[in-house]
Amino acid sequence: MRFLWLWLPSVGIFLAGLYRAFLTGQADPWDWGVPVAGMLAAAGFALGQRGWRMRIWLALGGVGSVLLFCALAAARSSDPLAALGLLVVGVLAVSGGALLHSPPFGSSLSRTRSAGLSLFLLLLAALLLWRGPAQPVHPVPDRPDLAVITGLPLFWDELGRAGPRDAPIVTVLRTRFTVTPLDDPLQLKASGACRLLLAQSRALTPEQMVAIDQWVRDGGTVLVLADPLLRWPSALPLGDRRRAPSVSLLQPLLTHWGFRPIDIKRAEIRDRTPDGYVITLSGVQLFLTGAEDRIVGPSDWIVHRKPMGKGEVLLLGDADPIDDRLWLADPARPLDPRYWVADTPARVVHWLGGASIPGDRRWMQDVQGVAQAVGRALLAGMAWAIMGALLFRRERPGFSPEQKEKMAQ
DSSP states (O other): OHHHHHHHHHHHHHHHHHHHHHHHTBOOGGGGHHHHHHHHHHHHHHTTTSOHHHHHHHHHHHHHHHHHHHHHHHTSOOOHHHHHHHHHHHHHHHHHHHHHSOOTTSOHHHHHHHHHHHHHHHHHHHHHHHTSSOOOOOOOSSOOEEEEEESSSSSSOTTSSSSOOOOHHHHHHTTTSEEEEOSOGGGHHHHTOSEEEEESOOOOOHHHHHHHHHHHHTTOEEEEEOOSSOOOOOSSOTTOTTSOOSSOOOHHHHHHTTEEEEEEEEEEEEEEOTTSOEEEEEEEEEEEETTTOOEESTTTTSSEEEEETTEEEEEESOSGGGSGGGTBSOTTOTTOGGGBSSSHHHHHHHHTTOOOOOOOOOBOOOHHHHHHHHHHHHHHHHHHHHHHHHHTTTOOSSOOHHHHHHHHO
């Protein structure tokens, strides 16, 4: 029974948090915060007659299995602040639950104090869960101007059923930039923006292409998303002029800048940069640069930079990465990085030169590695429970002779 009391809560905690972790692909200890708090509080109440050492051992086992899985699944150690926070939540929860199990022989005053302390510890654990390491993205005070020219439904409902509506990626961009959508590139100079997101735009006239080229050469920075095989979902029928272009119409401008298309990787690619960032691509165009005669694609840090006069061009041969289906698990929570399934918003902000989005997300590795991490975490939890059962074999529930005497009185 001691083994089951020490093992089953740990297994329950671990399995309950796996759903959230598999939903996003992040090995984030904070995904187990609610299961740790709830199950350890219940286990602490059930073990109220046991010693405090057994309860702490249970908390260490439950949290330790989670941290071991996160480290193995991501092939790197967890964020120290998140790991420490989860451990503190576990200890507070199991202690608060144990204090709720007030001994029947105590005075009403002692029971009231015990209940008050228990409530305080549980509220402290809840506060730590709410204001812990994982926080939503908040707007920064000084936000540079960003112009956006696009044929994608980033600012509106393509069926015209509602007024202006920001796509999730725009919601994130507004926390780092003052975003201004433009219909005509001839308005670029008057907008005062020094950054431009050119994402799968509609056909441009020669005058409009010249305006973009001159704006870049005068010192602007442009991030071009030119998709040769757009897979953005649309409820509009094929041929409807309101649909975003299914292929990039910017090739004349890209050729002028020295980018030559050579091949398309049609499969969906979850690309990981050398510094650990993850971007999901779908049907990406590969390019050659004129002078270097070198392939530009996912293996080249995803985006290729090229100076142009006083400005700079950044080219990604795919517009699908900013589709929230490829970077967000819950469309209602674009500002919570714990619901991201890729680093796309943070990388777009970085490429455009905005203030960085904090957070070092640990992404799970291949399926085989994750399966091994699950098995090892469960095995470690079982071993910890066996050790605890042997260590506390003399610790039995019940009351001391003094307590029994008070109960008789």
